[in-house]
Amino acid sequence: MTDATTRFGGYADEYDRVRPRPPADLADLIRQWAGADRPDVVDIGAGTGLSTALWPDALGVEPDPGMRAVAAARGLRVAEGTAEATGLPDRCADVVTASQALHWFDPDRTFPEIARILRPGGVFAAYDCDWPPAVDAETHSTYLEVEGHYRDLEVRHGVRPAYAAKTDHVARLRDSGLFRHVTELAVHAKDSGDGHRFVDILRSQGGIVALLERGVSEEEIGLTRLREVALRRIPEPRTWWWTYRVRLAVV
Template sequence: MDNARLASSFGSAAGAYAEHRPDYAPAAVRWAVGSAPGVRVLDLGAGTGKLTGGLVALGVDVTAVEPDPAMVDELRRAVPGVRVLPGRAEEIPLPDGSVDVVLAGNALHWFDMAVAGPEIARVLAPGGTLAGLWNVVDDRVEWVAGLERVGGDAAIGPRDTVRRWRAATVDLHLPAGDRAPNPPDESAPDRFRSAEQAEFPHGQRRTADSLVATLATRAGVLVLPEPERAALLGRIRAYLAGRAETAGGEFTLPMLTGVLRVRRR
């Protein structure tokens, strides 16, 4: 599947994305940002503001950058007053060294890092942090593992489960991040140190209907032809109706927020 087509699919479902996608575990956001006072944070590929709102709650200085106008409209509704700029990871509309932290919530895997990596390094101050955050379902729980089997990669992809996200994301920072020369060659495309990964407990209150609606906002589902999409969501709905954990009203979808963090040299 064309990555660009998948990445651009969300605007058509911006309202559903804003309604159904989860926020991020506050502890994960704090770990990604760090504790320096007055930190300047760029939320890159900010979407509908799921991560932006958590950053505002932390009291940091936030700028959100998002290319899709429909997603921006939802972001402005969700987080009024935040600074929002049109732009993308491969062409960030900020000056050199203007932020201390660049975060991407469920977005880093959509970036063309051959272009976006040097661009992120450009806007980061020396010693700054780049971090990707992903909300992943806990497939160590039996019924969630069953949901993964029914939904397949379209609904629950390779970065969407606890068992798979680490391997799927570890190489998403700039290539050869742990092999840059010391002292670093500032002309080299790679200006980041080795990556760190961490996981933080999280969860989302759902019903069977709202979980189906959540999975319907996945890129792999959005781009399916309508008959295939309806059939897939029907199988997921039938599975949830047949499970004691999910058939009787509200339940907590067990999740973690996974964070991949690298620091600029």
């Protein structure tokens, strides 16, 4: 079975090229909840630093060396570590973030680690964007069909790591007993891209990469069909609409 900590290794540059950048409004929201204009921020599961870059002087924590190299190349501070074992001192952060990552963490080990490194009143913010972006009805429905099919293929080929359902994040945070207030809200963002990038968004999923490496064809996965629809419906760059689901937990 694939290990989630190495699931995104080997294609950091491609991941960084096509994935969306979290909106500045997200940082403004978290600053307000933390009550600090320049909070000390730790971004766990930082990947290539797309979320880390929202914050001046933030520290990214990432297990994959390829991802860390891309983050460091853009001038970000990044350290080796995991969400379950950051290696950081107690009460070193006003804000801890996890972008597109919380579902891969072991909550029984991660939540105590987050509570340990947060200062009193600090905020844990875990956010994920809905896949795919809202661009066009036909491309949207085709993406979801292909996504459902490739999830089945992941299980069949044994490349799906253990993960926690995103819909249960809030309940798990509350049930941990480590946070005095937990809530969820949505932040919206705009982006742009053409049909090629739309397909590459799905190709940036770790499961797709793992299946292709196992020799499963693009035709079998459904990428060929998605590409035909996306290039026909989005031949030129158009506005993309993203919804970010934000879970806020205060210690």
